[in-house]
Amino acid sequence: MNGADIIALALKGAGCRTAYGIPGGEVLALVEALEGAGISFVLAKHENAAGFMAEGEWHAMANEAGAAAAPGILVATIGPGMANAVNVVANAMQDRVPLIFLTGCVDGAEAVRYTHQVFDHQAVLRPIVKASLRAEPGAISGMMEKALILAMEGQPGPVHIDVPISIAEGETREAPEGFPRLQTLSETAAGGRALEAARARLRSATRPVMIAGVDALNEGAAQEVEAFCRRFCVPLITTYKAKGIVDEDDPICLGGAGLSPRADGILMPLIEAADLVLLAGYDPIEMRVGWRDRWAAEKAVEITSVLRTHGMHRSETTLIGGIAPTLVALGQDIEPRATWADGEPASAREALSRAFAPEPDGWGPATVFHVLRDVMPRTTVATADSGAHRILLSQIWRCAMPRALLQSSGLCTMACALPLGAGHKRARPDAPVIVFVGDAGLEMGLGELATVRDLKLPLIVVVLVDASLALIELKQRSSQRPNAGVDFGETDFPAVAAAFGGAGVWVEDAATLRREAQAALGRDSCTLLACRIGRRAYDGKI
Numbered sequence: 001m002n003g004a005d006i007i008a009l010a011l012k013g014a015g016c017r018t019a020y021g022i023p024g025g026e027v028l029a030l031v032e033a034l035e036g037a038g039i040s041f042v043l044a045k046h047e048n049a050a051g052f053m054a055e056g057e058w059h060a061m062a063n064e065a066g067a068a069a070a071p072g073i074l075v076a077t078i079g080p081g082m083a084n085a086v087n088v089v090a091n092a093m094q095d096r097v098p099l100i101f102l103t104g105c106v107d108g109a110e111a112v113r114y115t116h117q118v119f120d121h122q123a124v125l126r127p128i129v130k131a132s133l134r135a136e137p138g139a140i141s142g143m144m145e146k147a148l149i150l151a152m153e154g155q156p157g158p159v160h161i162d163v164p165i166s167i168a169e170g171e172t173r174e175a176p177e178g179f180p181r182l183q184t185l186s187e188t189a190a191g192g193r194a195l196e197a198a199r200a201r202l203r204s205a206t207r208p209v210m211i212a213g214v215d216a217l218n219e220g221a222a223q224e225v226e227a228f229c230r231r232f233c234v235p236l237i238t239t240y241k242a243k244g245i246v247d248e249d250d251p252i253c254l255g256g257a258g259l260s261p262r263a264d265g266i267l268m269p270l271i272e273a274a275d276l277v278l279l280a281g282y283d284p285i286e287m288r289v290g291w292r293d294r295w296a297a298e299k300a301v302e303i304t305s306v307l308r309t310h311g312m313h314r315s316e317t318t319l320i321g322g323i324a325p326t327l328v329a330l331g332q333d334i335e336p337r338a339t340w341a342d343g344e345p346a347s348a349r350e351a352l353s354r355a356f357a358p359e360p361d362g363w364g365p366a367t368v369f370h371v372l373r374d375v376m377p378r379t380t381v382a383t384a385d386s387g388a389h390r391i392l393l394s395q396i397w398r399c400a401m402p403r404a405l406l407q408s409s410g411l412c413t414m415a416c417a418l419p420l421g422a423g424h425k426r427a428r429p430d431a432p433v434i435v436f437v438g439d440a441g442l443e444m445g446l447g448e449l450a451t452v453r454d455l456k457l458p459l460i461v462v463v464l465v466d467a468s469l470a471l472i473e474l475k476q477r478s479s480q481r482p483n484a485g486v487d488f489g490e491t492d493f494p495a496v497a498a499a500f501g502g503a504g505v506w507v508e509d510a511a512t513l514r515r516e517a518q519a520a521l522g523r524d525s526c527t528l529l530a531c532r533i534g535r536r537a538y539d540g541k542i
Helices: 005-015 025-036 046-069 080-084 084-092 123-127 142-153 165-169 193-202 214-218 221-229 263-272 325-333 344-355 366-374 387-398 417-427 440-445 447-453 472-477 493-498 510-521
Strands: 018-022 040-043 071-077 099-104 131-134 160-164 210-213 235-241 252-258 274-278 300-304 319-321 381-384 405-407 433-438 458-467 505-509 527-532
Touching: 005 142, 005 160, 005 165, 005 344, 018 025, 018 046, 018 417, 025 040, 025 071, 025 099, 025 165, 040 319, 040 447, 046 071, 046 080, 046 084, 046 099, 046 381, 046 405, 046 417, 046 447, 071 080, 071 274, 080 123, 080 160, 080 447, 099 123, 099 165, 099 300, 123 131, 123 160, 123 472, 131 142, 142 160, 160 165, 193 300, 193 319, 193 325, 210 263, 210 510, 221 325, 221 472, 221 505, 235 447, 252 263, 252 344, 252 387, 300 325, 300 381, 366 387, 366 458, 381 387, 381 417, 387 433, 387 440, 405 417, 417 433, 433 440, 440 458, 458 493, 458 510, 472 505, 493 505, 493 527, 510 527
Parallel strands: 018 040, 018 071, 071 099, 099 160, 131 160, 210 235, 210 274, 235 252, 274 300, 300 319, 381 405, 381 433, 433 458, 458 527, 505 527
Antiparallel strands: none
């Protein structure tokens, strides 16, 4: 048994099923060991995409296993392989995604005089990971135990493991150890004087509102959030990541928030009118600067498993504990009362529906999203790339379950949607998956259509074609700057889809979109719907 075998068996023991990446000479032993341990290795076209595929699989597994889902695995070789993955590793840190990032490296003694492709991986990665570890002889099992615990504890995130060639390939007498199943804060309720103060606030509140975030999602607190909001008649706002933590067709839900000034104009007055703002695992890393200090500290009660140091808001009462058990403890023995006597939450919900309605002339990005939400099954998992379309989609696309709209929210990185969808579809072939991407984002990661082909994944890819970096162009124009670096030519995406073994079609009206989307649901290969929407199609809509 070699060091790579110890690493692979530890990951298998933790429940990992798949590793994504691009092999190189320095990680061949790791790839062999992963496959030998029963962890499939999936080849991507770029390390950045491979990391998003690993995240997509993790979301699929988390919907089944909850907070106990094993971390994703990303594998990259020395030098350029590691450097290519920096973006997706930073994304995992900001989006709270557990990820084990395995890289190969030359041995320390060799690096003294050998410089080809050699630089300090750990120095590059330390600012964007929970930990960067280096495999050492005789301590591989202990290192893996530490890596897995760190990736999963508190707010989950990426852990980097640099594996020298001699460690990966060299024989070892170490025995693999099982992954420890430890009790975490998410299983422990807050208590003491802070809880009593929060209970007093709840008893007297007549206009409460809850904002739930990614930590509530990752701690598997959906059932408790719904039960609390329903029992105490508390309207629910979520971050984009937490969309679907309660079925968004439910009248208590006011949808996702964070990036749309148009939505903020409706939701902020409700928050300002509230006499109790309950923050349930709310992580403002998803929110734009307009959400800074939007409520008075004295009316906020925050429930969190980790100490908040962000400075985006303040809370007079903070309950440190698991979201689910603390919500149960907070509501214990308190009699519900009528709230929002003037029906403001219902009015806000209706206003949001009007604000993000389909275009009156019958075509545009809002119409695209409404038509597809109507056509696609309620169990559909959607992914969204970064850009103007993501902001509009996140206000329109109603999620019936958690993790039904996957996106890069903390880092807002482009070219994530296609690999997120591919990873999810590979892990759960039964779940319909639709990918929403702008034309620039698709061109940035076009090679992964080949990965989708090779994996035989029947994804539906919807590309919004306006031949522009629409969100940046809008910001450029609104700040009265000249047009520069945001426009480009139109690509024949249906032809590209055919070249990659899929089906593709131009779409320019709602009837065609409905027909082609229904046809795509019956295919066993990838379908690309190229929706030509025209430039400046998002003006006044987000």
